[in-house]
Amino acid sequence: xxxxxxxxxxxxxxxxxxxxxxxxxxxxxxxxxxxxxxxxxxxxxxxxxxxxxxxxxxxxxxxxxxxxxxxxxxxxxxxxxxxxxxxxxxxxxxxxxxxxxxxxxxxxxxxxxxxxxxxx
Numbered sequence: 298x299x300x301x302x303x304x305x306x307x308x309x310x311x312x313x314x315x316x317x318x319x320x321x322x323x324x325x326x327x328x329x330x331x332x333x334x335x336x337x338x339x340x341x342x343x344x345x346x347x348x349x350x351x352x353x354x355x356x357x358x359x360x361x362x363x364x365x366x367x368x369x370x371x372x373x374x375x376x377x378x379x380x381x382x383x384x385x386x387x388x389x390x391x392x393x394x395x396x397x398x399x400x401x402x403x404x405x406x407x408x409x410x411x412x413x414x415x416x417x
Contacts, residue, residue, distance in 0.1 A: 309386070310356065310359060310360045310363065311359070311363075312355065312356050312359040312360070313356055313383075313386075316352055316356070317390075320390070320394065324394075324397055324401075327398070327401055328401055344391070344394070345391065348387050348388065348390060348391035348394070349384075349387070349388065349391065352387050353383040353384045353386075353387045356380075356383045356387070357380045357381075357383050360377075360380050360383075361377060361380065364377060
């Protein structure tokens with residue numbers, strides 16, 4: 298008899314995979330964007346709030362809804378404990394995203410300066 302699909306535990310759920318895909322697409326768009334324009338003043342605090350609070354909470358909520366069981370079915374306390382690890386995962390992603398953003402920005406500024414100096 299096959300196991301119930303509600304007992305399958307994933308370290309990253311479907312919501313997380315969708316968030317990672319959007320992050321990769323945003324990075325690809327930024328890498329190909331011409332110019333060395335800096336982001337607006339509100340962009341960095343918005344990204345920090347997004348990665349520190351909003352995305353982990355949404356991810357936890359999506360995972361808790363996915364593990365709902367009918368009344369009377371026991372739920373092990375450790376089944377949802379791993380959802381607390383969503384916060385450090387997204388904090389690590391924030392650190393990686395900051396590093397990638399800084400590398401792109403530095404590279405774009407250097408390319409912009411080199412082009413400007415070569416034309417004059």
